[in-house]
Every structure is written in C-alpha cells, then in structure tokens.
Amino acid sequence: MTEKRASLIRSSAVPALCLAAAIALPFVVPQYYVQFASKVLILGVLAMALNLVVGQGGLVSLCHAAFFGLAGYVLALMSPKYDPASLLLTLPAAVIAAGVVALIIGALALRTRGVYFIMVTLAFGEMLFYLFHDADFAGGSDGAFINAKPELVVAGVRLLDLDKPLVFYFVVLAVTVGAIALLTMLVRSPFGHALAAARDNERRARALGFPIFRIRLIAFTLSGALAGLAGYFAAIQFGFVAPQMLGWHQSAVALVMVLIGGLSTVSGPLIGALVLLGLEEVLKATFEQWKLIEGVIVIAIVLLLPNGVRQLWPMLAGERAPMRANKPASPAAAAPETGHA
Template sequence: MTTTSRRAIVLGVGGLALALVPPIAAALNQPFYVDLFRRMMIFAIAAVSLDLILGYGGMVSFGHAAYLGIGAYAVGIPAFHGVDNGFVQWGLAILASGLAALVIGAISIRTSGVYFIMITLAFAQMLYYLGIGLETYGGDNGMRLTRRSLFGPVDLTNPAVFYYVVLAILLLFLVAGGRVVDSRFGMVIRAARSNEPRARAIGFSPFRYKLAAFVIAGSMGGLAGALLANQTEYLTPDFMHWTRSGEIMFMVILGGMGTLFGPVVGAIVLLLLEDVLSALTAHWQIVLGPILITVVLFARRGLYGLLAGAPTRDG
C-alpha cells in the first residue's frame, strides 16, 4: 500500500471516528466528552505543528508553548477591547505567532544541538514573563474571555459547532501537512535533518527553508492557541509555561515523531492518561514522570509507529 493511500484511509477512518464523538456523547448524556475530545484535538494541532519542525525538520524546539500563548492573547486582548470578530482575532493569532517565530527562528536556527534547545526554551520563558508583566490583561492571573470569537452564523458557543470547527481545522492541517512534507519544500527540510553537510554540498542553503518551516509551525501553534483560549474561555501566561512546551513535545514523541498522525495519537493518549490518572490521585505526575521516561527509553518509535508497524518518517 502506498503512503498516500494509507494516509487517506487513516485520515478517513480517524476523521469519521472523531466526527462521531458529539452524537455518541449526546446519546450517553456525557457532554463532557465533547469538551475533552475538543481539547485533545486542539493540542493535536499544536503537536502536529511542532512535529513539522521537530520530526521532519530535526529542530528540537523546546518553546512551542510560546505560540500557543501568543495565539491565546491574540484572541484575549482584542476581546478585552471589545473586538470579538473571529476573523480578526484568529488572523491576528496566526500573524503574531508567525512573526514571533520569525524572530525567534532567525536567532536560534543559526545555532544547533543543545544551544538550539536552550535558546528556544529561553525565548518562550521570556514571553512567559512578558505575559506576567501585562498587568492590564491580568498579569500572572490571566483573564477571562468574556465571549468566544464571533464568526457570523457559526456559533462557537454551541459545543458541537465549535467541536466540528476544530475537527475541520485539524483535518485541514493534516491534509496540508501531508502535502507539505512530500513537496519540494518538505524534501529540503527533511534532507537537512537527515544530513545537513550533504544538503549544503548539493547546493541547498538550509537556513531559509528551516526558518520558513519554523514560521509555518509557529503560525499553526498560534491558531491552536486561539482555539485553546476559546476552549477554556480563560487565558493565562501559564499557556506559555515551559512545562507546557515539554508536554507538547512529549505528545509528539509518544505518538511518533516524523509521522503525520503520530502527534494526534500522542495528544489523545497523553490527555486521556492525564484525565484518568488525575481522577485516581492528585499526585498523578509521580506516575506520569516515570511513564514518560519509560516511553523515551523503550518505545522510541512512538505509539503510531508501533500500531502502524510502519517505519517512521513515512506515514
């Protein structure tokens, strides 16, 4: 089976399964599930965007939560000033986070290895402190989002409508992501990840392609942030906390980095795990920590890799 047709099947089956969540939740009278799965999909979008640079581009960005935060504030700040138009807010989220990624990327992509990890982390931390410093917008307490983004007749206050909007965005990103990684552009960033000196020797200057990928991933992360602010109807600098960056990264690894659907699986499994564990004990992180270590040490290819039995960087 070719990669393309396998992707189409996974996308169809997975999309259908996710589309059935709201009616099933309604039938079971458990509206909570709509909320939970929507949250999963929002983080899946963030994880897919990180995987574009982490899995395909080999850039270990430890500050991806920064874009989540920028996206959230891009919804919250206009809303605070009475601008509720969703096109404005979400457009701003994409633009502002893309711009931030452009600046952060321009400085950090010049470095490599552990420097890159630490710099992306430090930049995210810087934005986190900036968020705390925004006294007008609640400082470290953050602020309430008085109403969800307005999209004319599309009413995001309806849980199911909002759910399908998120699902549509996720599917769109997966289709687009699949195209991008196989395109000329995708081949360049994957080649630079695979063997950068060789990529340079055949005539590619990887910097600009990596930077472009970094900006794309940042913008996608920003949109995920805009969705997250609408999901929680609340936003705080904690959206940008470095543990959040670690979580998104873990989703990618857990699901299988360098695969298209791995990050989605990772996001769903991690949030499910957190949900189950936190119901059992308030100290669930003491269980999650060792699970994380075990996954890193023994299940390097991630769940999607194990499930699909496919080599990584393939489907």
C-alpha cells in the same frame, strides 16, 4: 501489485474510520467528553506544529508554547469587554502575530545548533512568559478573561457561534483536518524533502546548493503560526489566557506528545496528545500520586516504542517490521535551489 493495493486501502481506511468516529462522537457521548475531545484536538495541533520542526527539521524547540499563548493573548486583547469578537478579524491577527514572532525568534535562534538552539529557544520563550506575567495591560500573573467567545457574522447573519460546544467541536475538528492536510502536503513536497535532507546531512545538503537557513526559517515560521492557531482555539475553550500558556512546561508537554505519538508521521503527535491526555484523565480518577505513575508510563512508552504508539498498528496487523522513522531523505529528491544560507 495486489499487496501494494491492499496496503494503500489499509492506509486510507484507517484515517477515514477515525474521521467518521470523530464526526459521530458528539452524538453518542456526554458533553464532557466532547469538550475533552476538543482539548485533545487543540493540543494535537500544537504537537503536530512542533513536530514540523522537531521530526522533520531535527530541531528541538522549547518556545512553541510562546506562540501558543501569544495567539490567545491577541484574542483577549482584541475582544470587546462584553460583546463577542469578530472571528474574521481576531483569528488572522492571532495567527499572523504568532507567525511574525516565530519569524523573528527563528531568524536569531537558527544561527545556533544543537543544545545551543534548545537553550536559545528556551530563553526567548521565558522572555515572552515574563513579559506577559509582569504586564498590567495583559492582566499580569492573573491573566485575562474572554467574556464572550468570538462569532462569525456575515452581512448581519450569525454563521458560527463558538459558545456552543457542538459548534466549537466541529470547527476545531475542521481546523485539525486542515492542519493535517497542510502538513502532509508540506512534508511530501520538495520543500519537505529539502528540510529532511538538511536534518539528515546538513553538510551534503548545503553542498548541493540548498539554502538551509531559509528552509528552516520558513518551517519554523509556519510551525509557529500553526501553534498560534491552536492557542487561539485553546483561549476560546478555556475562556481565559494566563502566562502559564507561554511557559516552557507547556512546550515540554507538547514535546512529550510528539515523542509518544512518533516523529515519523504527521498525525502521530495527535495520537500522542490523545494518549497523554487520556492517560491523565484515567490516572487522576484512580490514583492520588498520578503524576508519578504517568511519568513511569511515559518513560516505558518511549523506551519500548521508540517510534511512538503508532508503531503498534503494524505490529498488531502482523506486518513484517514495525513502523520505522523516516528514511533519510535524498537531497536530490527536491529541486536544488541556488544560493546558500
């Protein structure tokens, strides 16, 4: 009992310390690092959204950048030319648009399996990329600028001004904490157990009555909406959107973050985003051929730490075994639903 209590204290202390450090960060570092931390949090949310499909659902998607960039374009198209847009109007619109597109793509792509699912999601992502690349209303290949960042104004009182880096950072931090809480709740719920059961043994889960298609479609849609949430704040930070935000390369970067951080935990991809972006910052300032060195380091991490960099903590803490991937979820852990996909 004492060992179990000590383990619970350790597992609660680390997130609390990380949150405290994140809150204190803007007051002890220059503004550049505050903006860098905001970028890490935004891309961390994108990676965590992707991990809901990849890690929990066992489905490798290469179109999540499409939802990420689409939300940014929604903000750009809804923003007045010179005045700030309303946060209360543009944020829900961007997230809903990303979720609806994810629902449509998922309804078609989830009828395939394995490499075919990967290729179908890649194809849909590229379709959206070229749609905005060739569309004059969205600025074409040059993209579109967001001249004034959204504001939260209630009864004529400005409550949030995202043009201020400190305010923007704390809003993004709150969004990240909310995303972690939501994903943790989903993963630990009967829905999350059913999703993992379908990942581990689809035939058995289907035989027990789980509506596999519906479960995966809900997960894919929620994942796309969260990716859109990240894309909305990325557009605010960068001040513009471009077709490259929707390209498969951005999806691949998010997938690398997931693999570096680890598939076994909700917040692992956030750590993966920190490691990858931090590595890029250090290598850019040190080496001319930094991309080559980054690739070698990423390959080494994936080979030596198959469960992600988070498994270093139990190893350094002297625990008996390194962190392992999620155990196969028992389909009986979630209440079976009647009906089939």
